[in-house]
Amino acid sequence: MKNLLILICCSLLVLGCKTEPKHSDDGHHSEEPRTINGENYSPYVGEFKAEPLPKNYDKPLWGDTHLHTSYSTDAGMIGNRLGPEEAYRVAKGEEVVASHGFPIKLIRPLDFLVISDHAENLGLAPMISESDPILMKYPFGKALHDLVKEGKGHDAFQKWVATVAMNTDSIDSPEMMETAWKRELNFADQYNEPGVFTAMIGFEWTSIATRETPGNLHRVVVFKDDADKASKVLPFSAFDSVDPEDLWNYMDEYEKNTGGSILAIAHNGNLSNGVMFPEEKRLNGMPIDKNYVETRARLEPLYEVTQIKGDGEAHPFMSPNDEFSNYGNWDKSDIAGLNPKEDWMLPMEYARSALQIGLQLEEKLGTNPYKFGMIGSTDAHTSLATTREENFFGKASHLEPEADRWEHVLIGSLSGDDSLSSYSYETIGAGLAAVWARENTREGIYDAMQNKETYATTGTRIIVRMFGGWDFTNDDLSSKDYIEKGYSKGVPMGGDISNAPDGKAPIFLVKTSKDVDGANLDRLQMIKGWIDSEGKRQERIYDLAVSDGRKIGEDGRCKTPVGNTVNIENASYTNSIGSTQFETLWTDPDFDSNLRAFYYVRVLEIPTPTWQAFDAKRFSTDMPDTVEMMAQERAYTSPIWYTPK
Structure with missing residues (x-):
């Protein structure tokens, strides 16, 4: 496939802002923590401590399998100053200061976290901040670095967006990817406490189908293993391929060569314009066949059914008798705002209808490719796994608490039709993943995910x-x-x-x-x-x-x-x-x-x-x-x- 559109969903976060967002620089955020009329925005900072749960309280493990830090280029270059360390600290119940100055703390710690930074140019923003010598060896990397150091971070980000929009990795440095990936792995192993808190290893493969049909195909990839095995590969990016079948080949090769285990979680089918759960044809135009259904069923046991960019359980078009099916529906267009949504697309985007399509394919081919369990997560690009409505820190750092953040454009329509743009006020408070695991370890949580003994919530427990x-x-x-x-x-x-x-x-x-x-x-x-x-x-x-x-x-x-x-x-x-x-x-x-x-x-x-x-x-x-x-x-x-x- 030529001329492919990659990362537009996140790159456009900045393009539609009413005010120019802040960008990473070579300094540290040193302002005093912000308040609103002397009050903290997050109600749980300071001396707050949640009441302990009863000892016999039967509960699942709570986590976020989809969180971005400054190591994701679309997060780090538009103002996220917090890296994986701060993300783990927040998830474990510590108080930190968010990128734009407000202190933040969760009401209760999470039990596990998957930092799923975008594989595409992983770690670019912190490497610019550090003037990393690896980055400086590459002309395009040095050009971005120099713009940022000159105070032209917005120009640097636009320059980067222009290249990824043409499916071009203008840095193309395995050495840079390896450096960033090893840092991520080291942080995960450092903050992993078996039995107390699990830092699972993962990344996001950020594919969007084609320029003409920019349907969302994103997957979070989750490893069962520790860094010793995960370090034997580099994250698979959309620069490598935009076809999920190539991602599956990568996953199979990983398991074959390392003896490890790996799974993928699709998300935001509501922005796919009918390509997330196909009924007849694969992305490559070939018919869905036995190999496709068997491979997808084996490697994609879960679906992220709810997150900040909308809820994907059901839609009134398919479920007119369900008075609760109109929650969080994002149904204007594809993820880039190029093509308006058409009714025929909707059944191949929502979980309930996809589960039904899976039954039909099983009748035909013997295997159900959409036999998935449900989870929720945030997809926050702030390093902050906040899900409660009263403690919401936005989709991205430039949408952290401000009086007018509700009216900012989140994803600007590439067609120029503002009715196809997505706005901050349309976001929902995020989701949570609940897992009925035998133990709070990487192995225990992964096995429960593989067995689909999971459920999703829209943010509460x-x-x-x-x-x-x-x-x-x-x-x-x-x-x-x-x-x-x-x-x-x-x-x-x-x-x-x-x-x-x-x-x-x-x-x-x-x-x-x-x-x-x-x-x-x-x-x-x-x-x-x-x-x-x-x-x-x-x-x-x-x-x-x-x-x-x-x-x-x-x-x-x-x-x-x-x-x-x-x-x-x-x-x-x-x-x-x-x-x-x-x-x-x-x-x-x-x-x-x-x-x-x-x-x-x-x-x-x-x-x-x-x-x-x-x-x-x-x-x-x-x-x-x-x-x-x-x-x-x-x-x-x-x-x-x-x-x-």
Whole structure:
């Protein structure tokens, strides 16, 4: 493929800003930490300490598998001054000062982190800052360095953007890549504390299909291994290839040559204009075949279903009867704002419809390439894994807290049509990855990811667990040993059930509880998707439990909204409605043992203020009606699949 468009999604962060962002320089940020009228923007800095969780609290491991630091060129050259060390420190619960001056701290530490810096010109910004001699050997690298040192950082960034937009690596230095990669590996091993905090090794492959059809194909690549194995390869970049099948070849070669393990996580299908989950043709124009479906199923067990650039669970076009499918939909265009979205593209972009397409391909080719588990993450380019609405530090460093950040352009349309641009106010507060791992180690977390025993949230720490089988009883639900019974009598989320016993339908054991630091729960739902006897995609939603004495009708749905306690002016809410937990045993009333199907759980919180509402309060800003000031945070489990005889 010639004339390919790479990295536009991130490069354009700077092009649409109302104000010129700051860029990296050779100094250090030495200003006093900023406040707003004497108050910290992050409410958890200083002496704040979260209440300890009960000792018997059954919880997953929480993490972010998609965080960028100053080692990503599109982050480091537009103002991110924080490297991997600061990113790990924040994730582990320490307080740091963000790039533009505000102190930041999480409400609770994360359990694991994957720093996923872009492979393309990895480490360019810090090497410019350091006048690294390796960089200075290359004419293009020296030219960028000299511009930055002359105070022309914006010009340097534009010069770099112009080359990557033409799929040209004008530095092309394996030595520079190796130096930056070894630094990343050393930081990961330094901050990795088995049993306490896991620093998993990874990078992002940042492919966008073609200039004519710039569909997002990005993957985060995650290693199970320590630096001794990961150092035997360099990250695979979009300069090497924009075709995911070439990335898979790289992954297979890594495992073959090192004995290690590696997986990839696709993200932002909502910006792919129909190329993330193809039904018929691969990127190279060839038909989807047996090798494609088998390789993708083996190497891509997870999908990042929610992050700052929108939510990708469902869309009203495919799910008109789902009143909650209009959350965080980014559906204007491709990632570069060149081609408007068309309805036919949408099913190949969203998780629910992709899961259905996977069932159809399995019928045809024998393997389901889209048999993925769900996770959420941030995709923040700030080095800050912040996900809570009241502690939101933006997509990129130039969108850290400011009174007018909501109206900045995030990704400017290359077509010149402003209606296809993406704006800061359209971003959502980010996502979190929840993993039911046996232990907090690289091996434990990786194995749980490979087994798809994971789920996604839109930023809060909702607890949810699901098992499926044929013989669960109410005694299992109420048992103190329900987890052991779940494994012994069935399968967890991410698992498979098959060959239905005569006269039986699958039974699901589901328990969920609220974030101890967050909002009460509105409802617990089961999402079922299947392929009917004519090969057509079908879906149905069942409300399994609802709060506040509301009723579920004979159709399996509760039509009464939970209510609303949000005070937008004060950016507050109360937990006077909703429930703290739900648990249920549910049997599919419409089961057909001859049809392939999947089941996943969605949990919804009561309405709460968004980050935009918190900004409006803190900065005394009047937001227009187009800005979402409240939302219902949620969780999505990985599915359990049913396969007939």
